[in-house]
Amino acid sequence: MFGLESWQTLLVDWRIFAQGLAQTVLASVLGLALALALGVVMGVLGVVPVRPLRWLNRFYVEFFQNTPLLTQVFFYYYGLPRLGLRLPVLAVGVMGLGIYTGAYIAEIIRAGILSVHRGQLEAAFSQGFRYEEAMRYIILPQAFRVIMPPLTNQFVNLIKNSSILSFIAGYDLMYHADVWSSYNLLYGVAYVTIAALYLCLTLPTATLARRLERRMQATWGGSVS
Amino acid sequence: MKKRSWFAVLSLALVVALVFTVAAGCSKPSKQPTIDKIKKRGVLKVGVKADVLGFGFMNPATKQYEGLEVDIAKRIAKDLLGDSKKVEFTAVTGKTRMGVLDNGEIDMVIATFTITEDRKKLVDFSPVYHVDGIQFLVKKDSGITGLKDTDKKTIGVAKGSDTQDRLAEQAAKLNIKPQFASFETYPEILAALQSGRVQVFATDGSVLKYYESQDKNTVILPDKYSSEEYGVATKKGNDDLRDFVAKVINNMVSSGDLAALKRTWGLGK
Structure with missing residues (x-):
């Protein structure tokens, strides 16, 4: 199963895996952008003093955190076309990953904002800041320090979760490994190879984010571990 | 910084160790008939x-x-x-x-x-x-009559089947380029056909019979593309x-x- 021949067969077909890697990176990067945008907006909505907006935040977070990602993606892939919206498979993947991860990020942002002492907001008001200004200049920068570490985990999770594209013929790394290995019947080498490739994506992401976090702690006078 | 790269090395070492464990397990022959x-x-x-x-x-x-x-x-x-x-x-x-x-x-x-x-x-x-032989299940109103009509169309096949290779060979001879999408199970390919994700559901004719019976808007085309x-x-x-x-x-x-x-x-x- 892990003989030299198996590895040779895999090397001959390296282009297939390279294509898969490219698609996985593309889906992850775009998904991440969508997740961040949705997460920040929805997270802030979770603390604004307008009740319907907070309800919107609750609905979004609870619904998308508590249903399986695969179910959501199947709905976008098979269900939406019946409602007249047939998105390309990459868009389905980005949408699925972005909306799902966005729900987790929203919760992280909300918790981060709430972790900043109330007195900070009151102090900002007393200095004549409007609500949006207080958020932008006083609260969010402080919340960011609390937000960064769990956010990193979400980035890494999103990259790993991108493998669900394989279930909707998404031409990602997992899909190509599935198709290639089930045709060649060489499961071992294929999955070990893509596990290593996923590590190549996730480890640098985690490392980079950690370094960023440390720099920010230094800037903001936090303790440097 | 040092600590992080050590973790990376350790993770990769774990993967390699896993490979050898599995490989060792595979090569053990069973003596008992x-x-x-x-x-x-x-x-x-x-x-x-x-x-x-x-x-x-x-x-x-x-x-x-x-x-x-x-x-x-x-x-x-x-x-x-x-x-x-x-x-x-x-x-x-x-x-x-x-x-x-x-x-x-x-x-x-x-x-x-x-x-x-x-x-x-x-x-x-x-x-x-x-x-048996590979056949096509299509929507009745698709206008597809056979492999020759599938240029730039998407053909749904099952993961682990040899359908894609057999069809790709013959498509190359016709000088056309259909796209292929592989799915885990047959019902998913039918769902993909119904939702317009694929235009053809290709697999052995015996398998298709059941799915044709499940959707009145589909039909199996007569041509066979292989001998399975x-x-x-x-x-x-x-x-x-x-x-x-x-x-x-x-x-x-x-x-x-x-x-x-x-x-x-x-x-x-």
């Missing part, structure tokens, strides 16, 4: 399809597997263990059937498994018990079991039992 092992266990473990009407199908009403391949499994159990009920069925798909055979979870695969030269290197096959010879697969190295199965199949052919079973399941020519 397989048939003795099955007799001691008292039950034959067979991988069959659960969604191919007439071959291997889990009847939702009776909760029993039924079909030609299920009957062949029962016959092998009768000849081997003296009781056609001593079979334990496991549902497999094109993607999973090799894995469960390889890890010893099942003794044999009887699951619309086409005999190919590549697969012969990895498993042992019995003599042919059925011949089904065989019973056993794990390499289990020569005693392979020879036994071959004998059972040959007996079923010569006695006319196989032909009778095919008529029962509506698979006769």
Whole structure:
């Protein structure tokens, strides 16, 4: 199963895996952008003093955190076309990953904002800041320090979760490994190879984010571990 | 910084260690003849399809597997263990059937498994018990009449099948470039066809019959694009079991039992 021949067969077909890697990176990067945008907006909505907006935040977070990602993606892939919206498979993947991860990020942002002492907001008001200004200049920068570490985990999770594209013929790394290995019947080498490739994506992401976090702690006078 | 890169090295080392553990596990040969092992266990473990009407199908009403391949499994159990009920069925798909055979979870695969030269290197096959061919299921209003109409269209196939390779070869001769999308199960390909994700559902005609019956807006096209010879697969190295199965199949052919079973399941020519 892990003989030299198996590895040779895999090397001959390296282009297939390279294509898969490219698609996985593309889906992850775009998904991440969508997740961040949705997460920040929805997270802030979770603390604004307008009740319907907070309800919107609750609905979004609870619904998308508590249903399986695969179910959501199947709905976008098979269900939406019946409602007249047939998105390309990459868009389905980005949408699925972005909306799902966005729900987790929203919760992280909300918790981060709430972790900043109330007195900070009151102090900002007393200095004549409007609500949006207080958020932008006083609260969010402080919340960011609390937000960064769990956010990193979400980035890494999103990259790993991108493998669900394989279930909707998404031409990602997992899909190509599935198709290639089930045709060649060489499961071992294929999955070990893509596990290593996923590590190549996730480890640098985690490392980079950690370094960023440390720099920010230094800037903001936090303790440097 | 140092600490982080150590973690990376450690993770990769773990992966490598895993590879060697699995590899070591694979190369261990079993001395005991397989048939003795099955007799001691008292039950034959067979991988069959659960969604191919007439071959291997889990009847939702009776909760029993039924079909030609299920009957062949029962016959092998009768000849081997003296009781056609001593079979334990496991549902497999094109993607999973090799894995469960390889890890010893099942003794044999009887699951619309086409005999190919590549697969012969990895498993042992019995003599042919059925011949089928790749056909297309399309929407009636699609205007597709055959492979020639599939340029730049998407053809849905099953993961682990040889359908894509067979069709790609013939498409290249016609100088057209269809796209392929592989799915885990047949119902997903039907859903993809219905939602317009793929324009063609391609697999063996016998499989398609059931899905055609599930959707009145679809039709199977008459052209066949391959000759798929089904065989019973056993794990390499289990020569005693392979020879036994071959004998059972040959007996079923010569006695006319196989032909009778095919008529029962509506698979006769």
